[in-house]
Amino acid sequence: MKAIVVTDQAAGTAGMKLVERPEPQAAINDVVVEIHASGFVPTELAWPSTWTDRRDRDRTPSIPGHELAGVVTALGYGTTGLSVGQRVFGLADWHRDGTLAEYVAIEARNLAPLPGDVDFTVGASLPISGLTAWQGLFQHGRLQAGQSVIAHGAAGAVGSMVTQLAREAGAYVIGTGRAADRQAVLDFGAQEFVDLENDALEDVGEVDLVFDVIGGDIQKRSADLIRAGGTLVSIVGPAEARPTNGLAIDFVVESDRAQLSEIVQRVRDGRLRTNIGTVSTLDDAVAAFNPTKRISGKTIIRVRP
Numbered sequence: 001m002k003a004i005v006v007t008d009q010a011a012g013t014a015g016m017k018l019v020e021r022p023e024p025q026a027a028i029n030d031v032v033v034e035i036h037a038s039g040f041v042p043t044e045l046a047w048p049s050t051w052t053d054r055r056d057r058d059r060t061p062s063i064p065g066h067e068l069a070g071v072v073t074a075l076g077y078g079t080t081g082l083s084v085g086q087r088v089f090g091l092a093d094w095h096r097d098g099t100l101a102e103y104v105a106i107e108a109r110n111l112a113p114l115p116g117d118v119d120f121t122v123g124a125s126l127p128i129s130g131l132t133a134w135q136g137l138f139q140h141g142r143l144q145a146g147q148s149v150i151a152h153g154a155a156g157a158v159g160s161m162v163t164q165l166a167r168e169a170g171a172y173v174i175g176t177g178r179a180a181d182r183q184a185v186l187d188f189g190a191q192e193f194v195d196l197e198n199d200a201l202e203d204v205g206e207v208d209l210v211f212d213v214i215g216g217d218i219q220k221r222s223a224d225l226i227r228a229g230g231t232l233v234s235i236v237g238p239a240e241a242r243p244t245n246g247l248a249i250d251f252v253v254e255s256d257r258a259q260l261s262e263i264v265q266r267v268r269d270g271r272l273r274t275n276i277g278t279v280s281t282l283d284d285a286v287a288a289f290n291p292t293k294r295i296s297g298k299t300i301i302r303v304r305p
């Protein structure tokens with residue numbers, strides 16, 4: 001099969017190569033999925049799991065990409081809940097070969113059925129951004145209707161989902177980003193926009209929840225805005241800053257079939273809009289991951305036309 005591999009961490013996305021690899025076999029509780037579309041987060045190349053297995057042994061050349069939408073072609077020993085020929089989408093294990101390939105072997109529990117009226121390209125754009133936003137807002141942030149949220153990077157992949165899901169849940173949403181992102185953030189449903197390069201974040205006043213996708217100084221200044229009992233949710237590593245009288249939580253997203261189904265149902269009925277910046281083929285994927293100009297939104301690889 002065709003697959004994209006990485007061998008050299010220092011080379012970043014420029015070091016990705018399209019090669020031939022053997023097709024994967026389904027292990028216990030796995031399925032093999034014929035991938036129709038795949039999602040990739042550029043920061044994956046900085047994650048240790050891209051380079052090593054769970055015992056920290058080198059696993060290069062490894063296939064990156066963790067989001068997929070496709071069709072089940074084989075079941076492993078003991079696999080239940082999915083069948084051959086079924087359309088699925090989901091989030092692949094961090095430490096196994098991933099989804100920038102024609103096939104992937106993946107635990108069935110990491111997948112959910114993809115309804116027939118949802119395109120594979122859309123399906124592949126949802127797992128990481130949708131699940132991360134869902135888990136950060138509702139599981140870790142315990143968001144309630146009527147609360148206020150700062151959604152950082154709200155024109156980006158995760159931030160646009162945070163903005164929409166928080167609005168739907170009845171929160172007041174202040175989206176942030178670069179000046180050029182103002183209209184996109186308001187279109188995703190934020191009631192206010194803060195241009196982090198030109199506006200004073202502090203003018204926002206106190207909020208109940210900050211969803212941080214940026215870290216550093218922005219995270220520190222945001223922590224100071226959290227009211228007593230509020231929460232700083234960070235997805236960019238252990239929080240360096242803590243609210244004086246609230247919680248700080250960092251987490252890595254996990255796959256969850258029920259949450260994937262909730263997310264895709266919202267896309268079907270128009271409550272949630274996905275955020276795709278570019279769609280490319282597998283043959284052109286390396287060029288797509290090394291764009292010459294800024295692209296907002298996810299880059300999706302359409303593996304099968």
Ligand SMILES: NC(=O)c1ccc[n+]([C@@H]2O[C@H](COP(=O)([O-])OP(=O)(O)OC[C@H]3O[C@@H](n4cnc5c(N)ncnc54)[C@H](OP(=O)(O)O)[C@@H]3O)[C@@H](O)[C@H]2O)c1
Nearest residue numbers: 043132153155156157158159177178196213235251252253
């Ligand atoms: N822990 C987890 O489970 C988890 C899950 C998903 C993602 N992540 C991490 O979360 C981060 C965001 O992911 P993503 O896929 O949403 O990325 P993304 O699509 O690039 O979105 C990030 C957004 O924030 C903006 N931004 C970044 N720094 C900024 C700054 N200093 N001022 C203003 N705007 C700024 C970006 O603008 P520019 O593009 O112009 O920089 C972009 O619009 C990444 O580091 C990713 O690795 C973690």
